Amino acid sequence: xxxxxxxxxxxxxxxxxxxxxxxxxxxxxxxxxxxxxxxxxxxxxxxxxxxxxxxxxxxxxxxxxxxxxxxxxxxxxxxxxxxxxxxxxxxxxxxxxxxxxxxxxxxxxxxxxxxxxxxxxxxxxxxxxxxxxxxxxxxxxxxxxxxxxxxxxxxxxxxxxxxxxxxxxxxxxxxxxxxxxxxxxxxxxxxxxxxxxxxxxxxxxxxxxxxxxxxxxxxxxxxxxxxxxxxxxxxxxxxxxxxxxxxxxxxxxxxxxxxxxxxxxxxxxxxxxxxxxxxxxxxxxxxxxxxxxxxxxxxxxxxxxxxxxxxxxxxxxxxxxxxxxxxxxxxxxxxxxxxxxxxxxxxxxxxxxxxxxxxxxxxxxxxxxxxxxxxxxxxxxxxxxxxxxxxxxxxxxxxxxxxxxxxxxxxxxxxxxxxxxxxxxxxxxxxxxxxxxxxxxxxxxxxxxxxxxxxxxxxxxxxxxxxxxxxxxxxxxxxxxxxxxxxxxxxx
RNA sequence: GACCCCAUCGUUUAACGGUUAGGACACUGGCCUUUCACGCCGGCAAUACGGGUUCGAUUCCCGUUGGGGUCACCA
Numbered sequence: 001x002x003x004x005x006x007x008x009x010x011x012x013x014x015x016x017x018x019x020x021x022x023x024x025x026x027x028x029x030x031x032x033x034x035x036x037x038x039x040x041x042x043x044x045x046x047x048x049x050x051x052x053x054x055x056x057x058x059x060x061x062x063x064x065x066x067x068x069x070x071x072x073x074x075x076x077x078x079x080x081x082x083x084x085x086x087x088x089x090x091x092x093x094x095x096x097x098x099x100x101x102x103x104x105x106x107x108x109x110x111x112x113x114x115x116x117x118x119x120x121x122x123x124x125x126x127x128x129x130x131x132x133x134x135x136x137x138x139x140x141x142x143x144x145x146x147x148x149x150x151x152x153x154x155x156x157x158x159x160x161x162x163x164x165x166x167x168x169x170x171x172x173x174x175x176x177x178x179x180x181x182x183x184x185x186x187x188x189x190x191x192x193x194x195x196x197x198x199x200x201x202x203x204x205x206x207x208x209x210x211x212x213x214x215x216x217x218x219x220x221x222x223x224x225x226x227x228x229x230x231x232x233x234x235x236x237x238x239x240x241x242x243x244x245x246x247x248x249x250x251x252x253x254x255x256x257x258x259x260x261x262x263x264x265x266x267x268x269x270x271x272x273x274x275x276x277x278x279x280x281x282x283x284x285x286x287x288x289x290x291x292x293x294x295x296x297x298x299x300x301x302x303x304x305x306x307x308x309x310x311x312x313x314x315x316x317x318x319x320x321x322x323x324x325x326x327x328x329x330x331x332x333x334x335x336x337x338x339x340x341x342x343x344x345x346x347x348x349x350x351x352x353x354x355x356x357x358x359x360x361x362x363x364x365x366x367x368x369x370x371x372x373x374x375x376x377x378x379x380x381x382x383x384x385x386x387x388x389x390x391x392x393x394x395x396x397x398x399x400x401x402x403x404x405x406x407x408x409x410x411x412x413x414x415x416x417x418x419x420x421x422x423x424x425x426x427x428x429x430x431x432x433x434x435x436x437x438x439x440x441x442x443x444x445x446x447x448x449x450x451x452x453x454x455x456x457x458x459x460x461x462x463x464x465x466x467x468x469x470x471x472x473x474x475x476x477x478x479x480x481x482x483x484x485x486x487x488x489x490x491x492x
Numbered sequence: 493g494a495c496c497c498c499a500u501c502g503u504u505u506a507a508c509g510g511u512u513a514g515g516a517c518a519c520u521g522g523c524c525u526u527u528c529a530c531g532c533c534g535g536c537a538a539u540a541c542g543g544g545u546u547c548g549a550u551u552c553c554c555g556u557u558g559g560g561g562u563c564a565c566c567a
Contacts, residue, residue: 124494174497177495218561308498309500
């Protein structure tokens with residue numbers, strides 16, 4: 001049987017380095033076996049999925065050098081490769097499960113679910129899932145209620161007792177009590193399937209042989225193998241990769257580390273270096289060499305050699321590796337060309353020039369004013385971030401709220417940025433000037449700088465957000481506790 | 493909290509059950525050099541703990557501790 005692996009990102013945000021990590025291992029494993037690598041877009045969350053994100057993900061993966069044999073852009077014999085285009089398939093399968101008595105409509109409201117959950121947590125109950133209220137509604141009654149237009153979801157019937165046992169390629173046998181799993185929703189009220197249903201149906205139909213993904217999914221495997229059982233299908237082989245970590249060992253997150261592939265691109269990392277670095281997270285060349293291409297990786301790779309400790313994504317080492325590529329693989333001519341592709345091209349130069357033009361007295365002033373547009377970080381000092389009559393802690397809060405608000409921006413341009421900053425200033429009842437002041441420091445590394453909003457637009461969201469975070473570190477950073485409190489306040 | 497996963501220098505990784513526990517990044521001393529970087533030579537630094545199994549455990553088993561993840565009409 002031909003080995004087929006897949007990457008199944010959901011288009012709900014920035015392209016994540018963790019996605020590239022899983023893509024690399026999935027891709028390499030397919031190629032080790034002369035098989036195929038499939039890209040499938042998991043956009044079953046109508047609320048959060050955006051086309052912009054999908055485009056960005058495909059674009060980043062291409063940039064980093066991952067290729068797929070089948071996918072939404074290139075098609076293939078198992079399409080469509082976008083889950084929102086496969087709804088009728090899921091619907092059929094859901095109906096089949098209901099028919100066979102493996103799934104049932106559930107009419108519980110969100111409010112009831114919330115209160116049940118809350119109560120269970122208060123009671124410190126070991127299981128905090130759904131109480132299965134609708135599991136035993138007679139099918140005829142359920143049909144009537146549906147006909148009457150009552151909103152409902154569909155849940156799968158998890159066994160009430162016994163144990164689920166499955167194999168993970170790297171971890172061996174994993175077992176989990178069925179009683180610890182609640183009746184998972186497989187179809188939402190909007191008629192879309194949930195991940196659990198869609199992933200199983202698609203992996204089967206697309207003849208995926210190896211599921212290579214993050215460790216975070218281990219706990220949902222029982223639901224999936226049960227679905228395979230319900231359908232009478234043979235489950236694929238599971239291989240859960242360790243999770244990439246922040247320096248504090250928690251799961252890699254943009255709160256603590258730049259996670260967007262776009263950041264690394266904008267900051268001037270080479271795609272082959274980034275991919276190489278990801279390849280040494282949990283795996284190593286047999287001879288111990290640290291610089292290797294994807295092709296070389298394919299020649300020596302074995303899934304079984306992956307080590308399981310969660311590797312910390314170490315930007316310092318990535319930087320070193322990137323430097324090695326530049327030094328060892330690029331002639332001056334090649335480097336010049338690469339720089340042109342990166343930022344030294346007419347498009348970017350003209351954008352940058354537009355921002356600084358009015359400030360130039362000589363052409364050579366250009367270099368002085370635009371250095372910040374060609375850098376990863378800028379030098380920030382505490383006094384650059386100071387705001388009159390404000391303590392560092394307050395500035396920190398301000399910057400954090402600004403970052404959060406900027407993160408939510410769908411469109412990144414001078415005017416949307418300006419709107420956000422005005423909102424923040426208003427919220428804190430302060431002059432806009434007092435908010436932009438530390439931002440000039442954080443973004444430009446100087447009080448003398450081109451207009452902030454325009455500069456931020458040109459610089460792009462990834463670099464801006466990273467620079468603001470770096471500035472916050474200069475101020476000592478927010479403690480976990482404060483951050484939590486602030487987040488609560490921010491959400492409210 | 494319940495459940496699941498994991499455990500070698502600060503980080504990333506080596507070590508058929510027998511090694512002075514190795515490499516790389518970071519840090520650091522020196523050399524090279526007009527400076528910096530690169531490069532070269534050196535240094536610091538780890539088997540979480542407690543029990544077994546064994547002639548012998550980093551390695552196998554159990555427990556403890558620690559870390560992480562999952563417990564959504566998100567994936």
